[in-house]
Amino acid sequence: MLPLASRSLTAGSAIASASRNGVASLIQARGYAAKHGPPAKMQKQGFINKSKKRRNPQDKVDPKKFKRTPAFKPLPMNVMKNPLLTEGRxxxxxxxxxxxxxxxxxxxxxxxxxxxxxxxxxxxxxxxxxxxxxxxxxxxxxxxxxxLTTLDKLDAASSQSSKDNRVVLTGSSGCGKSVVLLQAAEYCKGRGWIVMYVPRAYHTVDSSTTYVYDSRTRTYVQPKFSWQILRRFLDVNSALLQELKTTNEFPVERKAPLAAGSTLVNLINIGLQEGSLAPSVLSTLMSELSQQTKYPVLLALDDFQALYTRTTKYRDPRFEAIKPYHLSVPRLFLEYASAKRTFARGAVLGALSQGRFLLETPLELCESLGLPYPKPAGPYVKRIPELVEYSQGLQKLAVPEKxxxxxxxxxxxxxxxxxxxxxxxxxxxxxxxxxxxxxxxxxxxxxxxxxxxxx
Structure with missing residues (x-):
């Protein structure tokens, strides 16, 4: 039997150890703890290569070493020398x-x-x-x-508000909806439109990019995805954006604000230089495009039903699924699809992608477009009011099955x-x-x- 002092000292040590273990467990759960090496048993069995050193992020990377060559890339005719490849071709x-x-x-x-x-x-x-x-x-x-039917609708929308020109391409899987959407984007680009084409809108809700809660907007912003949209949008529309000016001052943290009257190219460059500002820049850019009347604007979205999914793959701190309208990029697209925000000239064109990613069209969107729902849906099936509101006013354009x-x-x-x-x-x-x-x-x-x- 230990003395009282020894027992107190031992109990105190146990409490301190438990506290340290509890803090360590909490740190590990939050992902801040240092990563430990693999078990010794795996190292002995040869599953781990000890000689392979981890690359320092500050080291320069040879671009040729990490360059990915796409599969099945066709060769130009002037490169093919073998008669077996060029005969009769x-x-x-x-x-x-x-x-x-x-x-x-x-x-x-x-x-x-x-x-x-x-x-x-x-x-x-x-x-x-x-x-x-x-x-x-x-x-x-x-x-x-x-x-041609789709392009005629876009020609009529070039002088109208996008409020009356929100069209969704529908049809069976593989009937050609994505091709028609791509043709519409190419057509508008040739006609001098400002084009924002998102070919894989599913990536806005599949938790493939980082997200941070913004207490100012009470949404989860997506800096990386917003940055990607800005970069691609600038590459396609740089000539037209150089002629458009901002109407309001844009504040920049720890720097002088972007004065009103600056080009939209300068606005986008702020988001490209400061990745954390990309969501705010994207929202401001869309507002500026909504007000201008010099060029029509096309917002083309493939995987359109992904924006109306009931649950995304993003998780909040309680590990509950985040709704799409609580994410910055899907919410921005939903506001233009529902005419909460509109372009003075332009249209919103979407395409459903049945069969891809096993993501079915939700009930709220099916009822708005007049599409049959694959499951029994009566008056007692729950509808999400937000999705019902975001799907109001959409027009259906059916693509032929064959x-x-x-x-x-x-x-x-x-x-x-x-x-x-x-x-x-x-x-x-x-x-x-x-x-x-x-x-x-x-x-x-x-x-x-x-x-x-x-x-």
Whole structure:
């Protein structure tokens, strides 16, 4: 039996040790503790390479060492020297996708997007289109009747407020909604519009970028994603933004504020230089674009239903799912989609992406667009009032479920010219693949034409 003093000393040491362990556990739970090395058992069994040193972040990185070469990238004709690659193959010659060429006589013709256009190069495309354009020698798309219908709506919206021009492209999976949206963005760029094209809006809610709570706006701001939008937006529209001026002063922390009358290029550069200010700069930029009447503005959003998801993959400090309208970027897009904020000239164009990411269209958006909901939905099924409010006033534009025979034949000729067909390209092969796909655009290419390479 220990003396009283010894027992007190031992108890005090235990309490102190428990306190230290509790603080250490709390620090580790918050992610601030130093990372410990792997267990000794794993090191002995050879799972850990001890000789590999961790790179110092301050060291210079060789860009050639970390450069990623995309898969299936086509080679130019002047690089291919082997007769096996060049025999019977010629340069792919297609008409250029220009606004003047988009007339009814050119329906069912495949056109290549101009090389000088920065919409594809800077803002990107959806993943499935990105793979197709790596396989093809040139990025191109077939002009369809729905393409001209969409462009006619945009021509009418060029002199109107975006309040009456909020359109969502709907249709079955693989019918070509994303291609029509890309064609609309390219068309508006050629017509002198200011274009903000977001090909993967799902990344605004999938917790792929950092987020910080802003007590001023009571939302979770997304600095990195906002910075990416600003950089790509400036690369595409720099010439037009140089002519537009700010109407109000923009405060900058620890620096002189940006005076009113500065160009929008200077405003964007502040967000690019100070990443923490990117969300505020993006919101201010959209407000300035809303007020100006010199150029029409197009806000094109693919994966449109991702903005209306009931729960995102972001988590708050209590590890509860954050609503999309509590995130800065989705909330900004939702305000323009619901006409809470509008462009004086322009339109909002979205495209649903069924089947991608297993993200279904929510009930509130289906009811607003008049779409069938895949699950039983009666009056007792809960609706989120915020999503109902954000989905009011949206117009539906249905994309045809099937390619026409002429449209599919033009696509068939392009892939045949690029030597993507293993079988003999005759009428029987074309009709068999068209019938197998039931005319669906994506299935005709991926499960029809490209499937011949595996037979």
């Amino acid at each position: 010629t340069e792919l010659q297609l008409p250029t996708f220009h606004p003047e060429a988009l007339i009814e006589s050119n329906i069912a013709k495949v056109m290549e997007f101009p090389l000088e256009s920065n919409v594809i190069n800077r803002m990107g495309v959806p993943k499935n289109l990105n793979i197709e354009y790596r396989l093809l020698a040139k990025p191109c798309a077939v002009v369809r009747d729905i393409t 390619l026409s025979i002429d449209e599919a034949a033009s696509v068939f000729d392009v892939w045949n010219h690029d030597k993507a067909l293993h079988s003999i390209p005759d009428d029987d092969l074309f009709m068999s693949k068209y019938s197998e796909a039931s005319g669906n655009a994506r299935a005709f290419v991926w499960k029809g034409l490209l499937a011949t390479l595996t037979t």
